[in-house]
Amino acid sequence: MSYSDFLSKYSGEIIKAFFTHIELVLLSVGIGVVIAVPLGIMLTRHQAAAKYVLSIVGVIQTIPGLVLLGVMLIFFGIGKPPAIAALSLYAVLPILRNTFTGIMEVDSHYIEAAKGIGMNGKQILFQVELPLAMPTIIGGLRLSTVYIISWATLAGMIGAGGLGDMIWTGLSTYETKFILAGAIPAAILALVANTLIGFIQRALTPRGIRLGR
Amino acid sequence: MIQFRNVNKSYGKKTILDNLTLDIKAGEFVILIGPSGCGKTTTLKTINRLIEPDSGEIFIDGKDITKMDPVKLRRTIGYVIQQIGLFPNMTVEQNIALVPKLLKYTNEEIDEIVHRLLDLVNMPYEENAKKYPSELSGGQQQRIGVLRALAASPPIVLMDEPFGALDPLTRDTLQEEIKKIQKKLGKTIVFVTHDMDEALRLADTIVFMNEGKVLQMASPEEMLQNPADPIIKSFLGKHMNNGNNAANMVASDFMRAKVLTVPKTKKTLECIALMSRRDVSSLIVVEDDDTYLGTVSVDKIKAEGKAGKEISELVTLESMTVNRNSNAQEAFELLIASPTGYVLVLNDDNTVAGLITKTSMAKAMGEALWGEMTQ
Numbered sequence: 001m002s003y004s005d006f007l008s009k010y011s012g013e014i015i016k017a018f019f020t021h022i023e024l025v026l027l028s029v030g031i032g033v034v035i036a037v038p039l040g041i042m043l044t045r046h047q048a049a050a051k052y053v054l055s056i057v058g059v060i061q062t063i064p065g066l067v068l069l070g071v072m073l074i075f076f077g078i079g080k081p082p083a084i085a086a087l088s089l090y091a092v093l094p095i096l097r098n099t100f101t102g103i104m105e106v107d108s109h110y111i112e113a114a115k116g117i118g119m120n121g122k123q124i125l126f127q128v129e130l131p132l133a134m135p136t137i138i139g140g141l142r143l144s145t146v147y148i149i150s151w152a153t154l155a156g157m158i159g160a161g162g163l164g165d166m167i168w169t170g171l172s173t174y175e176t177k178f179i180l181a182g183a184i185p186a187a188i189l190a191l192v193a194n195t196l197i198g199f200i201q202r203a204l205t206p207r208g209i210r211l212g213r
Numbered sequence: 214m215i216q217f218r219n220v221n222k223s224y225g226k227k228t229i230l231d232n233l234t235l236d237i238k239a240g241e242f243v244i245l246i247g248p249s250g251c252g253k254t255t256t257l258k259t260i261n262r263l264i265e266p267d268s269g270e271i272f273i274d275g276k277d278i279t280k281m282d283p284v285k286l287r288r289t290i291g292y293v294i295q296q297i298g299l300f301p302n303m304t305v306e307q308n309i310a311l312v313p314k315l316l317k318y319t320n321e322e323i324d325e326i327v328h329r330l331l332d333l334v335n336m337p338y339e340e341n342a343k344k345y346p347s348e349l350s351g352g353q354q355q356r357i358g359v360l361r362a363l364a365a366s367p368p369i370v371l372m373d374e375p376f377g378a379l380d381p382l383t384r385d386t387l388q389e390e391i392k393k394i395q396k397k398l399g400k401t402i403v404f405v406t407h408d409m410d411e412a413l414r415l416a417d418t419i420v421f422m423n424e425g426k427v428l429q430m431a432s433p434e435e436m437l438q439n440p441a442d443p444i445i446k447s448f449l450g451k452h453m454n455n456g457n458n459a460a461n462m463v464a465s466d467f468m469r470a471k472v473l474t475v476p477k478t479k480k481t482l483e484c485i486a487l488m489s490r491r492d493v494s495s496l497i498v499v500e501d502d503d504t505y506l507g508t509v510s511v512d513k514i515k516a517e518g519k520a521g522k523e524i525s526e527l528v529t530l531e532s533m534t535v536n537r538n539s540n541a542q543e544a545f546e547l548l549i550a551s552p553t554g555y556v557l558v559l560n561d562d563n564t565v566a567g568l569i570t571k572t573s574m575a576k577a578m579g580e581a582l583w584g585e586m587t588q
């Protein structure tokens with residue numbers, strides 16, 4: 001089968017897999033953000049706990065993807081839910097760590113000035129700490145997204161679909177075309193996502209800070 | 214009026230405030246000074262409860278501040294810190310508007326405040342309001358820092374070494390400005406510094422602290438005449454010998470020798486850039502052989518200058534000049550009469566020797582009275 005025959009026969013499936021892949025990535029990174037950003041903020045308020053929480057999350061990060069997927073399989077069965085659960089856990093760490101360090105690195109004299117002029121905790125968080133930490137937080141998001149795009153290919157193994165499906169089919173049938181049909185779109189997706197979030201990072205960096213650099 | 218009654222504070226074994234009792238009168242410019250670790254900054258920060266004392270009471274206008282909500286209390290007290298602390302993600306306007314916004318002023322009120330305050334420090338709204346702190350010079354930033362503290366018209370303003378990080382010239386200017394503003398608006402200012410020059414120049418009352426106690430509280434004149442403790446004497450040191458005789462002084466004794474001159478062939482745009490970088494409003498223009506030609510002001514260039522033209526055609530002779538060996542009194546009288554606020558000092562060969570400003574004059578007079586000053 002030539003490449004053009006292959007493409008005409010399977011293009012529908014490739015496109016479907018591509019969008020399933022994006023769905024998996026968006027959901028997992030989305031859940032990751034919802035968990036990691038508030039948790040990161042909380043840790044800056046309870047720094048004694050931060051050390052433990054960050055190392056626990058760091059350990060989760062080191063569990064091999066296949067093992068974690070297997071564990072999730074036990075709890076959630078086959079399909080998208082276990083895959084999303086596992087990928088979300090992976091997405092948490094970079095965002096969590098960057099939220100935490102981003103806020104901790106805000107110069108203490110800004111906090112002192114904010115307190116001194118009578119801002120309450122919430123105002124300091126939303127008007128000073130988060131805007132100043134935003135470039136770092138988005139940096140974490142960027143890292144997570146690119147990782148998750150590649151790890152999501154494993155999700156095909158437990159029937160979650162996505163570009164991983166193509167790759168696994170190719171591996172089990174010794175058919176290079178399937179492997180490439182999964183790998184190339186995944187690589188492109190990672191590059192595009194990286195660039196796109198780079199733009200978002202720039203747009204969300206307060207103008208006054210960009211000028212200062 | 215701010216009253217400290219038996220206030221104590223310690224960190225571990227180290228006592229910072231030792232049974233401190235102190236009255237600060239309303240409308241006064243009060244300077245807290247002393248060796249490092251004497252408790253001056255701690256004293257300042259207990260007033261807006263950034264630091265809570267271990268025991269004792271602090272009253273503002275008779276009200277015990279420990280019974281007030283600290284956030285509300287701070288909104289009624291201006292606060293300026295050394296590192297300036299303007300928020301880099303907000304414009305000049307947004308920074309100034311912060312406290313009025315917290316206090317829920319209307320937009321019209323806030324707008325009026327921002328305009329009026331920028332006017333107060335001669336930083337026109339149109340040019341400056343939308344800029345970010347990183348686009349301003351250090352001196353301009355701290356002016357905005359002061360304005361932010363003044364925005365909600367607090368009766369009390371706390372300043373923690375606000376000019377410590379600025380270069381000496383900018384510091385001089387800001388000191389003059391803050392003193393003027395304090396007089397004009399009738400604020401109570403509590404100001405921490407370790408610089409005796411600054412204290413003598415600004416204070417109505419100097420509070421000299423050491424080891425958490427007040428050693429002496431007096432007007433600058435009284436402190437100079439009767440320092441209550443050897444430590445104070447050593448702080449005043451250089452200000453205390455009355456040797457020089459002002460009558461024998463000549464113009465060059467009063468001038469600042471380092472001045473910025475530009476050749477008459479300089480282009481208008483370069484001059485504007487130079488002025489904004491140096492934070493000055495006019496430049497001294499010299500001929501090719503360095504002899505004095507005249508001065509050119511930023512307003513004149515903006516009004517009549519064309520890009521790419523040399524400044525020689527915009528030079529005016531409105532600035533007063535004096536020979537360096539002229540009698541000091543003559544220079545003094547010229548300075549008072551000068552429309553530009555300064556007098557140029559020329560050498561015998563007509564080159565520029567220096568500049569007499571009100572600040573350089575005050576400094577020289579101070580030195581004549583009290584001996585060598587720093588900077």
